[in-house]
Amino acid sequence: MRSFIRAERLIDGKGGVITGQPVVEIEGTRIKGVHKAAPEGAQVQDFGDATILPGLIDTHVHLNMPGNGMLLEEVMREGPEVLLATSMGSSAAALGAGITTVRDVGCFGTTAFSVRRTLELGYARGARVMAAGAPITITGGHTWYMGGEADGEAALRQKVRALIKDGAEFIKVMGSGGGTIGTASWRPAFTQAEMNAIVEESHWNERRVTVHCLCAESIDIAINAGVDQIEHAGFIRKNAPQQYNAQVAERLAKSGIPVTTTLAVGATAINAMRQMQQRDAEQEAFLGRWERMLAENVEQFTKLSEAGVTFVAGTDAGWRFTSFDSLVLEMQMMQQGEMPVAECITAATGRAAEVIGLDDRGRIEAGLLADLIVVKGNPLDDLAALHDLELILQGGVAHPPSPRAHRAPQAMIVPE
Numbered sequence: 001m002r003s004f005i006r007a008e009r010l011i012d013g014k015g016g017v018i019t020g021q022p023v024v025e026i027e028g029t030r031i032k033g034v035h036k037a038a039p040e041g042a043q044v045q046d047f048g049d050a051t052i053l054p055g056l057i058d059t060h061v062h063l064n065m066p067g068n069g070m071l072l073e074e075v076m077r078e079g080p081e082v083l084l085a086t087s088m089g090s091s092a093a094a095l096g097a098g099i100t101t102v103r104d105v106g107c108f109g110t111t112a113f114s115v116r117r118t119l120e121l122g123y124a125r126g127a128r129v130m131a132a133g134a135p136i137t138i139t140g141g142h143t144w145y146m147g148g149e150a151d152g153e154a155a156l157r158q159k160v161r162a163l164i165k166d167g168a169e170f171i172k173v174m175g176s177g178g179g180t181i182g183t184a185s186w187r188p189a190f191t192q193a194e195m196n197a198i199v200e201e202s203h204w205n206e207r208r209v210t211v212h213c214l215c216a217e218s219i220d221i222a223i224n225a226g227v228d229q230i231e232h233a234g235f236i237r238k239n240a241p242q243q244y245n246a247q248v249a250e251r252l253a254k255s256g257i258p259v260t261t262t263l264a265v266g267a268t269a270i271n272a273m274r275q276m277q278q279r280d281a282e283q284e285a286f287l288g289r290w291e292r293m294l295a296e297n298v299e300q301f302t303k304l305s306e307a308g309v310t311f312v313a314g315t316d317a318g319w320r321f322t323s324f325d326s327l328v329l330e331m332q333m334m335q336q337g338e339m340p341v342a343e344c345i346t347a348a349t350g351r352a353a354e355v356i357g358l359d360d361r362g363r364i365e366a367g368l369l370a371d372l373i374v375v376k377g378n379p380l381d382d383l384a385a386l387h388d389l390e391l392i393l394q395g396g397v398a399h400p401p402s403p404r405a406h407r408a409p410q411a412m413i414v415p416e
């Protein structure tokens, strides 16, 4: 079946904008073409002063987690059935926000693979899922509850093979500690030899590797090992504020390894705390800590961008207060970090798809999947327009946009 949609403008996902009421032709599950005008006699769905964009891609989510403030430790007390059911809800929530694809970078066991399969079978609707399964981590390391513990080169190679056997499309590694209680964000987790073994084994099996790095030394180890992507790229030190490391930044830029932003995780935590009528001492401290962290993260994002590092948009949805509709906020934070607005959109569409290795989506182009959204107004003037969804199309099938609980753009965060 063929259909045609028209809007005032179209953002193509690779940095281009077409104005003058372009028409997108869809045939079945794919985009057939982009036209200057509809063919004679064609029935066109016209959206007026609106913008057609590729469906958004969130490159960093945790489907297992609800994104309602719960700690990983609390979430993981539930059995795999609850984690699986939560994950179905998470992928549906993302789709309702115009996010047609998510990349799950860490779940318990094989739960995200099961979600992916259920969606492929068409038994439920949700954002398409790309998944790594359990992140590889040292014994007792970040997210160890998910089942990805392994140490030593031989065991790590075996772990990579086992993950691929279960269905991993890429490999996620915890290169430093993180938000898991008792882990050290300021210290690399794996030795250089261990990281090399993970990357070699993954690449041998044609899987990309992305590494969670919260300290400078862990970034260095990841660069040396030749990883494909880095998550967060933090500069955390023990008992001290973060300290941007220009040498590591320069090496990172030179390597061409792209970084996933995850600025929304701090922004949503701050918004949640600020919305409380009253905060106890612990919540006050949590708010203060995140205000400092986010200010540092945005500043580091700007400096890394200036150094020439490439970024893709990823929210860490599921983690703490990061809801599955946080991608617009992520883009707004990137814009606040001085990224031009058109680039923020590319980072959540075409570049996101390219970096995570999905060549059938992320752009509006003949032959690609008909995953696209239509929003009122022009997101190039104000990214908040991306909340005003008129149409969500996934594989050519329309999906109703979720009514948004907090429709107004969330507060901008970074203190003066």
Ligand SMILES: [Zn+2]
Residues within 6 Å of the ligand: 060, 061, 062, 105, 106, 316, 319
């Ligand atoms: Zn994460």
